[in-house]
Amino acid sequence: MIHSHIVPKLIRLHILYVFLALLLNLAYADPPYRNCSNTDNYAVSFRNNLNNLLLSLSSNASITKFYNTSIGNDPDRVYGLYMCLDFFTNETCRDCIKTASQDILKLCPSTMEAVVWEENCQLRYSNKSFFGKLDVTGNIPLDNKQNISQPEEFRSVVKVKLNNLTQQAAFNVSANMYATGETAFKDKTIYALVQCTRDLSANDCNLCLQSATTDILSIYYYSIGARLLSRSCYLRYELYPFYGDTFNSPGSPQKGGGQMKIWMIIVLVVVSACLVIVLLGSYVYCYMKKKGKNGNLEQGRVQYIGDPTNLDFHHQHFQGRYKSKSQEFPYFDLASIQVATNNFCDSNKLGQGGFGPVYKGILSDGKEVAIKRLSCYSEQGSEEFTNEVLLIMKLQHKNLVRLLGFCIYGEEKLLVYEFMPNNSLDVFLFDPRKRAELNWTKRLNIITGIARGVLYLHEDSRLRIIHRDLKASNVLLDYDMNPKISDFGMARIFAGNEGEANTATIVGTYGYMAPEYAMEGVYSIKSDVFSFGVLLLEIITGKKNAGFHQSKRAPSLLAYAWQLWNEGKALELLDPSLIESCNEDEYLRYMHIGLLCVQEDACERPTMSAVVVMLKSETVTLSTPERPAFAMGRFTDHCETGPDCVSVNGLSISNIGPR
Template sequence: MPHSCFHNRRSAETMVTVSTRILFLIFFYPGLTYLVTLTFALDLYFLSRCINSTGYYTANSAYERDLSSLFNEISSTTKLNYGFFHSQSGEVNVIALCRGDVKLNVCTSCLNDTISEMKQRCPRYKEAIGWSEFCMLRYSSRNISKRVELSPQACLLNTQSAVEGNPYEILDVLKVLLDYLRSRAAAGGTLLKYATSSSSLGAQLWYALVQCTPDLSEQDCNDCLKAATDGITSCCVGQRGCRVLKPSCNLRFESYPFFDSGPAVLLPQSPSTDAAPALPPPQSPRSKKEENKQKKSVWIPLGASLSATLGLALFSACGFFIWRRRNIQEDNENSQEVQLLDLVRGSILDEHSSENFNGENVSRSQEFPSIQLNILHVATNSFCDENKLGEGGFGPVYKGTLADGKAIAVKRLSRTSGQGLLEFKNEVMLIAKLQHRNLVRLLGCCLEKNEKLLVYEFMPNRSLDVFLFDSSMAMELSWQKRFNIIKGVARGILYLHEDSRLRIIHRDLKASNVLLDHEMNPKISDFGMARIFGGDQNQANTNRVVGTYGYMAPEYAMEGLFSIKSDVFSFGVLLLEIISGKRNNGFHVSERGESLLTFAWKLWSKGQGMELMDQLLVQSCVAAEVLKCIHIGLLCVQEDPADRPSMSSVVVMLGSETITLPRPAEPAFSVGRVVAEPIEPTSNDRNCSINEVTISKLSPR
């Protein structure tokens, strides 16, 4: 039977405060489960797993000498190396990993203690692993580098006191937080894969830490932490703290801060690519005079015949200049397209493969193809008017049918578009990297013969505004369908803000940018205005305010400040529109100057929130869900961005039946046009709404 050892010790360096925490340990290994209750001082612990499947070594053998040599190498190190050590000697492979926020002296002390313990606990074993408070050490006779290993694992619980509140609501918040940290740690590079953060549920803050051995690939680290996160469901429900320990990764959460704010050693910064252009050398006064002389033209009258000759030559030169300038512009435009295509391919097409795209071979990566223009001409019947779905600021959108019968939507950049190469590149670069069931799927792009085309999956039920603001079609949206749309949009925005590989602010969330598939599932579209936030950035400023009034947060419309809370505001407006069936823009025309937001807040404050609901929902609505959604919507449209909840909190609130919601403040003033607009969409509006991939109109501030 495999042998497991557990040990409890106290570090002299950290014995400043005397406290005791009760930890409950569940140790997993295939076919075996160990349950041990332990009391640890200051959360310090030692766990080991001695693995007999690889056999034993004998005294004074080469294996013992090589293992001792590697242990000595780790013990005598004077460089932190971001807390990661990997070495091989003969048959022995050793990996050591310190927690990302500990300094060199703590790291080496922890590793030395772990080595000493493992020598006592696992003598003669060729493979063993030990976990301590600040470090992990494992060795084996097989190659363990660059391999994700999920077992054996241990689940260590803090059971000092029971957690307050619904444990499954807390678990949902923790999973959202851990999923966000997982993506950050997995993308951490080959030096350090480590991330920490905190999240709130009500007044309680939760702190979490995740880490992988940095020799893993991004995908392997992601898979390991995903398995660890899934493990908290079976062993961490209702706990105030928990750790899941695996050979290749680990995670921990607590109801109190237990880590430093940043890693012990900052990662090296890559050199900036935005180098200042070289200035031309200064000219001498003499050279400037000569240049001025060369620019002067001296005309000498030579008579009528000479003047006519010169006039004809000048006219010919002007004609040639105009012709040449047009050609240069076309060359520059083509060059821009080539550079953009190279940039897109360089950023997205990391690994090329050959795929048959409806009978034609196209060059593509595992994620994103470049589609040939002739395929799209055939699919759309050369972009004929009969296949035109609508037109937005970007340009017209056409329905197409591929050779295998698959329907697509093709967005075509017009030459007079309010959007240009920047927005085209932005949408390609962003949406090609995003994969979520509530985001519209970009199938490919085309840059040929001055054409700039984006190809999307076709949404047969068009966009949400087509149903929501048309009294004859709104009947098809029962309350259950609307509630599912609300939850789906919330999950999609949460993915953009916290769960995707990039942190993305959409900036143009509205009903016409929510597309509906054949089952009325929502998919967010139009990423031409989206912005990427890097690192811990949470706010930015722009001089170019884009989007749609009525959905814009006041700080964005008036000051150009945008953040994830700007999207939260837009989501709140959209949520109230879905419940009421009325547009925020134009609502004041029939409601004596009140915006939809102010009207909803006054009704809710009087306890009359159900009066906001679309009368078509009377038969199908669930009153508690409607009132909860109105409450959440009002929380999202508060004037101060700090008062608005995060999308992770919104998702938790939408999914919970017992959570207590805070009281919202009065919403911000209505950000909209003064011009009266009809409640029902005009023919032009209808045409634009049918657009399967809608683009916002650019309105002045």
């Protein structure tokens, strides 16, 4: 029999579920969508130039579907462009750009660069010239909420169609970088559209649409329709006509779709508003009732604590303060962690990292976790430490190890991570017997996953993170051998703000450190690119860069790989265990990319966004790699100035700056 006090909770939960479902449908149904840079509080002259730019773009939208221009003089010069979907009339384009000009100022106030996508057009501006430059970062994938019954077959048909349209749009001069087409699927018709900004070269248009096709079909292959919004291109496919002569506008009388949609929105809004009122009333009632009870409990706790110098003070203070936020404040008490690890028993020890030992733990609900016991106490106070951990926990990517929670008890600080059953990459890669388990397909998946994870840290997360200790032992493997990068964000956790990082003395790892960092203490995102290049070469050769000796031919794996590459003998470095499964052309291309990443001059190295594109597309022409850095070193002097281009610090752990 159900207890009477449970029923109201079930009703409230059901109402909440229905409300959120309706709200999500409304939230994701309509544009505009945006991508804004950080708030920069630009100068008045920049704002005036921006306003004039938007007026210029709006006035040209009634004449052409694409236009780019710049207004003003450096450093307050503003560059901008717009693109309307080619099947719309000039009048529709003008109205769309006018709306986008208003929305971009509202959605991205005081930003030096921004892009807004409306239903029929997109508008972009920046304080830096981006004309003719391919940009596939920050793409926004969207899907039709209905699913297809045969997703794999459907994906195959859509892929072929999008690839054909891509070739047509990119390389048919008369197409103006725009193409549409239909193809049959069972008893249905697939309608597809692709379009690039016309400032791109044909090759860049091809590359952008290929990247978009790969991304959208890897995420939403099960949906009956999807679109991808990119700064440089656009694609969409549906099981209904949405363009050209086949396009049914929202006001079309053929199906009454526009009126029906309006009525549906009105009904949903009214119902949602009623649900909000009910929910708010229930929440206020329950909160006031609970607050009355908790008040007495808090008074009793304070009286019981007594002496604030007691080591239990911080523990109980955090529990008391954040008890009502347990869902968003994942705090673990020390007693539960001690039980989970059998009081940090050596038999549960997974390894010893640069930041302290790591133990396997089993929580009370049976969940397996990895617990890092920090051996160097942070110089931050408990409050600052907590805020930094919570910030790092908001970073979510399938190729990053998830930080689940933490514990502070006196001076004890512990981090709780998801458990990776297959240990770290180095355990497989540098063991002659286990290495055979990593066939060519698995290694490519690992390389691509690491690249995507680092790209997320550099460009796509809400923070900009430079890892600074990317190596095989910091890449963990899940049940399916998918890679997950660990120990990102540790500089922030250990040292706090940049000005406080001077006291940290943790050094880097031989063989993975970029020369400019090892020799001069200078680091940037290109330092991580170097480490990734070393890791890529290690993965495809099965050889470790640190301590590499090859019959006096070269001092390092990088040097020997470059030597063989120039002699046309690169296949000599192929891991013997890959001979059966490896594609030689792919191997040579991946070695080429690795050598580009480890070039001695940091400016010559590609960015991680470029690396991801190179790995995904075989049509990208690769430049000739210059001499790699052969010297490795370890330094602990530091004088830090910033995370982006040139900074000095002896930390070989993650560096973070706000995005």
